[in-house]
Amino acid sequence: MTENLTTVTLNLPNQVYESFKRKADQSQRSVEDELLAVVIAQKPEPVNSETEVLPAELMKKLEAMELLDDETLWRAARPLSAKRATQLSKLNDKHQREGFLSPTEVGQQKELVREYERVMMVRAKALALLKQRGLDISELLKIKGR
Numbered sequence: 650m651t652e653n654l655t656t657v658t659l660n661l662p663n664q665v666y667e668s669f670k671r672k673a674d675q676s677q678r679s680v681e682d683e684l685l686a687v688v689i690a691q692k693p694e695p696v697n698s699e700t701e702v703l704p705a706e707l708m709k710k711l712e713a714m715e716l717l718d719d720e721t722l723w724r725a726a727r728p729l730s731a732k733r734a735t736q737l738s739k740l741n742d743k744h745q746r747e748g749f750l751s752p753t754e755v756g757q758q759k760e761l762v763r764e765y766e767r768v769m770m771v772r773a774k775a776l777a778l779l780k781q782r783g784l785d786i787s788e789l790l791k792i793k794g795r
Contacts, residue, residue, distance in 0.1 A: 659684070665748045687749045707767060711774050719782065726775035726789050729768045737761040 661669075666680070673683045703711070714725065728734070740758040744750050750758060779786050 661748065668747070690752055690755050703770070707770065711770065714771070714774050714778060717775075717778075719779065719784065722775045722779050723789075726772050726779065726786070728772060729765050733761060733764060737765060 669680050669683045673680045676683070714722065717725070729737075737758065740750060740754055740761065743754070744758070776786050776789060779789075
């Protein structure tokens, strides 16, 4: 079976190329093979908008939030912890700056993105419920540093 291939020309910063060249030399592979391994590791998950749904466990949690008291909802409305947000920001910055992450870093980044998305879903639901209950949520909507 022949695999369909598409050729891509990619202009890399010299520093990034040299990094891949060193790694390729060490592993006795081509620079192209090293780049391809990174691209494959970074390949986004396919999204099918017709079947894309939240995980069942998260759906149950979001539905059950309507039964929570106000104090618990205030706690649930907090953003991602500063420590985790910083970790994600550093990985995103490194990826932007260097053009790639190690496989371990890719795993960490994916985990942090999933955590961020989950926190945002819970936070949005908590904020909506607090607002429906007539509470002032303006303090929770302020962006720190402004």
